[in-house]
Structure formats: C-alpha cells, structure tokens
Amino acid sequence: MDSIIFDLDGTLWDATDNVLVVWNQVLSNKKEIRRLLNIEELQGTMGLQIKEIGQKLFPYLEEKVQEEIMNECCQVECEFLGNQGGNLYDKLEDTLKALSEKYKLYIVSNCQEGYIEAFYQYHQLGKYFRDYENPGRTGLSKGENIKLIMDRNNLKNPVYVGDTEGDRKGAQVAGIPFVFAKYGFGQVSQFDYSIDKFEDLLKLF
Template sequence: MNMNKMKQSDCSTSPAFLPDSIIFDMDGTLWDNVDTYAISWTRGLEKLGYSNKISRDDILGLMGKEARLMLNTLVPGWTAADQARLFEAVIESYQELLPVMKPIIYDGVLEGLERLSRRYPLFLLSNCEKGGLVNFMNHTKTSHLFMDYMEHGMNLQPKHHNLKLLIEKNKLKAPVYVGDTDSDSNQSAMANVPFVFVTYGFGTTKNYTKQFDSFTQLVNYYLNN
C-alpha cells in the first residue's frame, strides 16, 4: 500500500508508522509569517515604482508555491527579466524587515522541536528563497536542532526533487515529511515519502499517512509510540 495515498478514514485505524527522521515544512507548519511576506511584496513593487498593494489574502493562496508560480500569479504578463528584478526587490525588502518582523510561531513548536530532537534527526525543507530557512532558524534560535535543510532557492528545483536530495545526502531510511497543504502531500508522494498533515496551517488535503490538529499532538505521538 502506498502510504501517501491513504484516505482520512484509513489513518485512524492504520498501524503506527514510526520514522527514523522527521523533515518539516516551514510556512504553515512551524510558523505564520504571511504578514511580513505581504509587506515585502508591496515594498518590492514600490522599489520598482509601482503602487500595487499586496495583501495577506493575496499571499495566503500562494503559500508553498515556487517563486515562479507566485510571480506569474501576482504580476501576470511580466517578462521573466522584470519578474526577476521584482523578486530581487522583494527579497531585499524581506531582509530589511527581519529585525522587526513578528511572525506567529505556532503553539508548541519551539518546545516540541527541542523534545523531538532528542530522539529524531530533524530536517527542514521549503520552497522558500535561498536563505529563508536560515532566517527562520536564526529568528527562532533553533539552528542547533536541525541536522540539515534544503530550500527551493538553492537550485530552483521542485520540492519532490529536493526532498530526494535531502534524503540521499543524509542517508535517511524511513523519513516522514510534515506539511500543511495538498501540494506538500503531492510532492511527498512523488518522492515516495509518507506525508504527515498538520491541519492548523494554510491548506487542506485528503491524502496523508497521519494528521494532527496541533504541533503538541504531533510531538506527543512521535515520542510516546
């Protein structure tokens, strides 16, 4: 049975699957920093002379998407060169906001990561820009808890490709990927990695190996089984 294709009704009765490592998505799984992203996009446009305002709602539906897809949605019809200039301005604006941003770190995440790291090797995987995961770890002071990470901005490859790279590089035998969207689920399936769905994030899915309604619930499950 392909565990990535299990339906919700299957999960409650399926035997526990315990991994040898846990790979986490960032946005919608560990924190909500959408307000900062929206400001960054608005300021990036301003740097190029545009007055468009990008709202939280504009960004929410694009969370977890690769930069190219976000650009095609937010500024359709722009040339690749103009999109590249905008994205550079957005990243520059985000870097300027780092000292003052106030992301919502989900309940139980900081303590939970600390507890999980005592039993499991932990990793990060995101479709964010290069340096995005480092910014997360620096802001949350969690760098010491993660063995390695991979982000879209490193090589511009899709998440399933980078998931395989991370697994091969670290010689993982039975990892799970924890995320919050149907895209995360699909990418996990393409990499043949069991997907763990957290319901408190930005999206929904019907395909997962296990689901949790809070980070603390996830932590307790993997530490008590």
Template sequence: MPLVLDSLIFDLDGTLWDATATVTEGFRRARRRVDYVTTDITLDAVRAVTGQPYPVVYERLFPYLSPGQREEFRLICAEEELASARQQGGRPYPQLRETLAYLAQQYRLFIVSNCQTGYIEAFLEHSGTGHFFEGHQCFGTKGLPKADNVREIIARYALQAPAYVGDTDGDYQASRANAVPFIFAAYGFGEAPEWDARLGQFSDLQGML
C-alpha cells in the same frame, strides 16, 4: 504511517511558523521601488500563495506583468522579503520549541522549503531552534522543486525511514514522489487530498510520535 521513523523533514511556512505579515511588508516595500505593479498586495493574497515555488507565486499575484518585469520584481521582492524576515521574523506556532525538543530526542530533524536562500536561516535565528535541526535545503539553493530537495536530504543524510510534515498539496506531492509518509499540518495555509497522519496543531506531534 510506519510504526518506526528515523527522521522528520519539515516544511517551513504554514508548518513551523507564520511569516505572512512579514513577507507582505517586504512585498509592499518592493512595490514602492517600481512603477509597474498596480495591484494592492494584501495579506490574504500572500497567504494564498505561501509555500508555492517562486515562479508560481509571481504568475498568480502579477499575471499582467511581462516576463522581464516579473523577474525584475521577483528579485526586488526577494531582497525586501529576506530583509523583513531577518529583521522581524515570523510567528512560530504554539509550543514549537517544546515539541521540537521532544522530537529531537528520538528523531533526526530537517527542513525543506520552497523559500530563497537565507530564509530558513532567518527562521532558525528568530525561533532559537537551530540546534534541533541537522540540515536543511530550499528552492533558492539550486532552483529545484521540493520533491527533488526532499530526495536530496534523504540521500545526503542516508535517512532510512523519514516522514514529511507540511501543509499544502505541494508538500503532499513531494512526499508521494519520494514514497515517504505525509503528515498534514491542517492548521497551516493549504489543503491536501490525503495524508498518513493529520495535525490539528504542531504540538500534536508529541502525542502522535
């Protein structure tokens, strides 16, 4: 990766915190509101799709639903998931605040996630890290894929040498689509075919940068 960076753009779930238990509870509450979702919604099932775009999540978890049912259930889940995130939050990874405080002294920090509008704000509130980040973007704002949202952050804030930090192949693809280095959060939920740097834990960024 380049010797000089001016900024870091972070994925959220699987990179900054683990909110799968909270999201799973939201899905289960949503399931109780309809009569057509017949499968159990487990923590492992939610973990397996965490970080994917919304259409992919619901196609994989509920392939037997009609398009209309899937969309209706997605909206109900979004409501319950956001309520759970605001009420309970997730589990920040160890030394999150200390590491962000260190990084913020040298780099401009941002978040780009495939989440709905309001979810990043819930993370910032629960983790107490809002003052470290200059901006953020998510799928829920315009329905754009992650690569486009990363591109928008780079352009809006005139970033010259950013890197993207994430834990999935989708994060890797978004990095490559924007020709920026990819820092792989190997402690997260997914895999990546290659990377420019690898983190065994979030705090490794302090020694790396």
C-alpha cells in the same frame, strides 16, 4: 521512523504579516504594479516556488519583470525576517526539543536562499535541525529536495510534515508518508496522518 522533515511556512511559522509589509514597500515603488497585495493573496501563494508566485501575483507583467520584482522582494524579506522573525506556532520550540531527542529533524521548503537562514537567525532554532534545503539553492522541486536530504543524510524511514497539496505531492515523489498540518494555509486531497496543532506530533510519534 528515524527522522522528520518539515515544511516551513504554515508548518513551523506564519511570517505572512511581516512579509506583506516589506513586499508592499517594494511594490509601492514600482510604477508597473497596478495595486498592492492583501494578506489573502499572499497566503494563497504558500507552497509555490518563487517563479510561480510571480506568475500568480503579477500575470500582467512580462516574465523578466516578474523575476526582477520577486528577487527584490525576496532579498528585502530575508533581511527583515532575520531581524524581526515571524509568528511561531504554539509550543513550537518545546515540541522541537522533545522530537529532536528521538528523531533527526530537517527542513525542506519551497523558498529562496536565505529564508530558512532568517528563520534560524531570529528565532535561534537551527540547533534542532541537522540539515535543510530549498530550490533557491538547488533549483529542484520539493520532492527532489526531500530526496536530496534523504540521500545526503542517509535517511531510511522519514516522514514529511506540511500544509499544502504541494507538500503532499513532494512527499509522494520522495516515497515517504505525509503528515498534514491542518492549522496551516492549505488543503490536501489525502494524507497518511494529520495534526490539528504542532504539539500533536508528540502524540503521533
């Protein structure tokens, strides 16, 4: 193994409390929104791309309106998280530091452009990662973005760490092993390895 590619939400941090606050601030000013969101609804969208989130949360709205609302939510979200951050999982930085001394580290998340940058900005963790990608920049699926990172960085034997079925499928598309983060938001049908907490990666690798 030469590298580890990480999902972000439910794997490196949990930003849902802060995201819920700013999204509901946006939604409260939209007359077409029937009600505000709760934390369970937001957590249920983890791993989806932005368009899919809009369809799941606001099925009663036209696609164009879904897109407009999601774009505004995402813009406000990135600004807020860049200044306030999210909840990092226990011993995250210590574990990343140790892993980065042995492996090349990357992030591939199904987020909008600016979201990973906000994670880096507030928590100052960008120094541990060599590259990152998301559909907000490429328009590609998770599996395609994983392959893009692999090709761009000449990775020969990476693994992908994530917490949802979408993460598992992305690793499968890329043809690499999947490590299931059991502490995250989702459930998966199968996996190659699993961890109960983030620091377990040090025992696994």
